[in-house]
């Protein structure tokens with residue numbers, strides 16, 4: 544029964560992470576180099592290095608890798 548409980552906790556945790564990642568992915572990210580705004584997939588949100596609302600991304604416009612700011616308002 545301990546095994547099932549651990550599995551349940553794990554599923555809840557994974558679901559929470561996916562919901563949060565999808566919410567973040569619905570926002571756009573702004574490149575500091577060329578000011579282009581772009582979207583990324585929720586799976587990329589999970590694997591991308593970030594601190595607060597800054598994400599280490601490669602800009603699809605100028606191909607520069609750098610900290611891109613998550614745009615909280617449209």
Ligand SMILES: [Zn+2]
Pocket residue numbers: 574575576577578579602603604605606607
């Ligand atoms: Zn750019």
